[in-house]
Amino acid sequence: MRYGITRKWITTNLFLLLLLVICAEAFFISSMYTSYYDGVRRAMDNRFYSISGSLKVTGIQQSDSAAAAQDRALLLRQMVEQFDAKDRFELMLLRTGGQVMATSSGLLPDKSVPEDYSIAAQSPYGRGEKIYFTDAGEKVMAVSYLVPYAADDIVAVRLLTSLTLVDKQLTELLLISLLVGAAVLLFSISSGLFFIKGIVQPLNEVEATARRIARGELGIRIDQQYDGEVGRLCDTINHMAQELQRTEQMKNEFISSVSHELRTPLTSIKGWMETLMHLPPGDKNYTKGMEIISKETDRLYDMVEELLDFARLQSGVKMEFRPLDLVAEVSDAVLMMQARMNQQGILLQYEEPQLPLPVFADANRLRQVFINILDNAVKYSCAGSTIFIDFLQDGESAFVEIKDQGRGIAPDDLENVKQKFFKARNSVRGSGIGLAVVDEIVKAMDGEVNIASTLGKGTTVTVRLPLLGAKGPVPENMV
Numbered sequence: 001m002r003y004g005i006t007r008k009w010i011t012t013n014l015f016l017l018l019l020l021v022i023c024a025e026a027f028f029i030s031s032m033y034t035s036y037y038d039g040v041r042r043a044m045d046n047r048f049y050s051i052s053g054s055l056k057v058t059g060i061q062q063s064d065s066a067a068a069a070q071d072r073a074l075l076l077r078q079m080v081e082q083f084d085a086k087d088r089f090e091l092m093l094l095r096t097g098g099q100v101m102a103t104s105s106g107l108l109p110d111k112s113v114p115e116d117y118s119i120a121a122q123s124p125y126g127r128g129e130k131i132y133f134t135d136a137g138e139k140v141m142a143v144s145y146l147v148p149y150a151a152d153d154i155v156a157v158r159l160l161t162s163l164t165l166v167d168k169q170l171t172e173l174l175l176i177s178l179l180v181g182a183a184v185l186l187f188s189i190s191s192g193l194f195f196i197k198g199i200v201q202p203l204n205e206v207e208a209t210a211r212r213i214a215r216g217e218l219g220i221r222i223d224q225q226y227d228g229e230v231g232r233l234c235d236t237i238n239h240m241a242q243e244l245q246r247t248e249q250m251k252n253e254f255i256s257s258v259s260h261e262l263r264t265p266l267t268s269i270k271g272w273m274e275t276l277m278h279l280p281p282g283d284k285n286y287t288k289g290m291e292i293i294s295k296e297t298d299r300l301y302d303m304v305e306e307l308l309d310f311a312r313l314q315s316g317v318k319m320e321f322r323p324l325d326l327v328a329e330v331s332d333a334v335l336m337m338q339a340r341m342n343q344q345g346i347l348l349q350y351e352e353p354q355l356p357l358p359v360f361a362d363a364n365r366l367r368q369v370f371i372n373i374l375d376n377a378v379k380y381s382c383a384g385s386t387i388f389i390d391f392l393q394d395g396e397s398a399f400v401e402i403k404d405q406g407r408g409i410a411p412d413d414l415e416n417v418k419q420k421f422f423k424a425r426n427s428v429r430g431s432g433i434g435l436a437v438v439d440e441i442v443k444a445m446d447g448e449v450n451i452a453s454t455l456g457k458g459t460t461v462t463v464r465l466p467l468l469g470a471k472g473p474v475p476e477n478m479v
Contacts, residue, residue, distance in 0.1 A: 021181045044159045072151035092158035120144040139163045218245040265296035319362040326357040333370035345383030357398040358468035380406035403460040409453040
């Protein structure tokens, strides 16, 4: 099935699932990266806050600020020498200009000014951060803090830590998340293909059976071994085949019966014609033969007329025309639909005109027209909306306008709604022939049906019928 369910599932659902997994992986890794690195920053900030607190205490009792500055400088040097977290951090002291003057490791780096110090010097918060790789290829995070209190020539404290272990943990989390994502994808693909197989396989069987039925094998049936929607589809195909088989049988029986009924008078006519060819016109059997031929001809004519009437009933509408009051027929239809409108909470704005509108039509069919239109209006309206019915006339025709506030009809569907069996995309229950029947009946009464609609706002159906006597005598084909 090149363009079947499997391909569509792969190109839509699987693609969306893959995209979702990738987005989830990216979000997870980004969150972990931010969380781990923020943890390192908080640890370094806490170290500095501890150092800053010690500097604040030192020199409080000193009245001489120079002496206090010397005490703080001495304290910082002692902190560097006695730094107890050398396994995680390296503590540095920076003099004016940003050059490193002492480190907890005892090793002095080159004399270049650290970039994080330059950032701290320009920052209003006195803090600068930089992540970079050392000459040995090790990834580190360096944070410089400007000393908030005078400490001789020491202007900043710098903390440095390696990110190797952090990146290692992040890599492990990445691998674990990729494995989980792959497992989710594999499970989804397996379960999806298994589910699709459970649909495609019976559909292939249904397709094969339908093709055989289309070729005329009406006795074929699908073995019922499925549940749910697929099972009901199989039941429907089997029922369709049964109905087609029954219809085919009825058609054959009808053709056989008609052929037999036609053959009997034709055989009699042919036999007597052959007999009359050898009889003189004055023979008594000649007259008898002519009577039989005439009788059988009338019989054939009646049979053909019955077949034509049957065909007309199948392709057209049989009418019984008489003068009617259009207002009364509409009122009867409204009366029949009023209870349903009340039940569904739909309002009706309808004022019956005082004067009648005489038309020449079939009462039952005309009532059917307005019941069908009102039924559509109710079906496509919601509780609290209003259906409006108005009457108009122009001296030649009467117009009945039925307007609802329902969901409306899409412009692409509007031109097709009067075709038999057409159902609009936003249609609800129904066979799809209601408006087609309405249009056919009204046309048979020399009228027309016009439909205007706006999607989401409502539909207006206008039925036009000629007023009685407005165009001269009633046509003979309507009497």
